[in-house]
Amino acid sequence: MVAQEFISQGINLPLPLFVLLVGGIISPLIGILAEKVGLVKLREAWMVIVSGAAFVSNYMLYQDLSTSEGDIAVRVIAIWGQNPPLGGCLEIDALSIYMAGSVAFIGFLVAIYSVHYMERESRLTEFYTLVTFMMAGMTGIAMAGDFFTLFIFWELMGLSSYVLVAFLKARWGPIEAGLKAWPSSTGWPER
Amino acid sequence: MLPLSPFLVSVALMLVIGLGCLMIKRDMVRLLIGVEILFNAANLCFIAFSTQNIGFVDPFAHSVVMMAIVLDGTVIAVGLAMVLNVYKHYKTLDIRKLRRLRW
Numbered sequence: 001m002v003a004q005e006f007i008s009q010g011i012n013l014p015l016p017l018f019v020l021l022v023g024g025i026i027s028p029l030i031g032i033l034a035e036k037v038g039l040v041k042l043r044e045a046w047m048v049i050v051s052g053a054a055f056v057s058n059y060m061l062y063q064d065l066s067t068s069e070g071d072i073a074v075r076v077i078a079i080w081g082q083n084p085p086l087g088g089c090l091e092i093d094a095l096s097i098y099m100a101g102s103v104a105f106i107g108f109l110v111a112i113y114s115v116h117y118m119e120r121e122s123r124l125t126e127f128y129t130l131v132t133f134m135m136a137g138m139t140g141i142a143m144a145g146d147f148f149t150l151f152i153f154w155e156l157m158g159l160s161s162y163v164l165v166a167f168l169k170a171r172w173g174p175i176e177a178g179l180k181a182w183p184s185s186t187g188w189p190e191r
Numbered sequence: 192m193l194p195l196s197p198f199l200v201s202v203a204l205m206l207v208i209g210l211g212c213l214m215i216k217r218d219m220v221r222l223l224i225g226v227e228i229l230f231n232a233a234n235l236c237f238i239a240f241s242t243q244n245i246g247f248v249d250p251f252a253h254s255v256v257m258m259a260i261v262l263d264g265t266v267i268a269v270g271l272a273m274v275l276n277v278y279k280h281y282k283t284l285d286i287r288k289l290r291r292l293r294w
Contacts, residue, residue, distance in 0.1 A: 148255055155262040159269060166273055172280040176292045179219075179273045 005075045012077045014092060014143060015057040016100050020136035023050030027132055031125025040124075047111040047128040051135065055104040062097050072097070076145060084146065091145030099142035107135040127167060134160035198239030205232035219274045219284045223267060230263040 013021070027046060034042035065073045072094040079088055110131060118124060137157030144150040166178025205228055212225030234256045241252030274284065281288055 148251070148258070151255070152258060152262070155266070159262075159265055163269060166276070169276050173292060175273065175276045175280055176289050179270075179277060179289065180292070182270055182273060 005073055007075065007077045012079060014075075014077065014090060015061055016054045016104060017090075017136060017139050017143065019050060019054045019057050020132060020139055023053070024129055024132035024136055027129040028125055031128070034125075041115075043124055043128050044111070044115045047132060048108070048115075050132055051104060051108040051111045054135065054139070055101065055108055058097060058101040058104050061092070062101070065092065065097070079149070088149040088152075089145040090140075090143045090149060092143050096142040100139045103135055103138045103142065107131070121168070123167075127164075130160045130164050130167075134164065192245060193239075193242045195239060195243060198235060202232050202236045202239065205229070205235065217285050217287055219277065219286050220271075222286060223270050223274065226270070227263065227267055230259070234259055234263075 023046070027043070027050075030046045031043050034040055062072070065075060067073050075092045076084070077090045077092070078084055079090055111128075114127075114131070118127060121127070134157055137153045137155075137160060140153030141150060141157060144153055162178055162181045165181045166174050168174045209225045209228035209232060212228065213222055216222055216225065237252045237256050237259075241249040277289065278284060
């Protein structure tokens with residue numbers, strides 16, 4: 001029997017999700033600031049910092065939940081201040097820490113590689129904001145405790161991902177691929 | 192407690208109309224309208240079943256549907272933006288013309 005913790009006071013978010021959501025919200029402001037000051041690499045640096053911080057905070061969450069017997073406790077967080085039958089909840093166990101950690105690690109690699117790969121593209125502020133929100137959505141899917149929370153984070157991930165598929169809209173290929181990736185979140189039959 | 196059958200009949204009709212629209216129409220904007228009808232059928236089904244408790248209306252279904260309406264709006268907005276970009280590149284709204292992406 002693993003240990004269980006239950007948190008229901010106030011508005012709580014686990015640290016990786018908090019880091020990614022707040023990082024995604026601040027990212028457009030960083031983009032505006034970067035264009036004003038002239039430091040264009042500030043956006044890339046912010047994305048690398050946010051994804052690295054998400055990975056580190058996953059590790060901190062892992063250490064926080066490890067018990068002295070060697071297994072990992074299950075933590076149920078009622079996010080909206082209501083208990084789970086009437087409000088959404090997050091449920092963090094070993095599998096969700098593993099999945100969120102791999103999302104953060106792959107996102108960190110994506111951030112590092114896209115510094116050079118997206119160098120010649122425009123609209124980079126939107127790109128880094130979308131990637132950060134997609135990572136936040138995937139982390140939320142891994143940590144969701146009920147279908148309501150899962151649905152919200154699924155739509156967050158889906159919206160960001162098919163906008164990212166159609167990101168280079170000056171060519172016909174990404175647009176068509178984006179329109180064909182769109183039903184993966186809405187149920188439009190593929191033709 | 193409201194009677195359930197009128198709502199379920201409307202949900203079935205809306206499902207048939209939406210799926211028929213997706214199967215028959217070729218205009219992309221009409222396909223988006225079909226998807227929107229399907230969304231609304233699902234939401235109406237949620238609301239109809241939330242009234243079936245004796246003594247109270249389930250508030251959780253209402254919060255789910257409220258969130259779902261917002262998310263449907265964003266999904267349709269992104270879809271319309273993509274249709275606009277498709278029209279810029281292909282000069283048509285016919286879904287059958289989107290066949291360049293093949294191997």
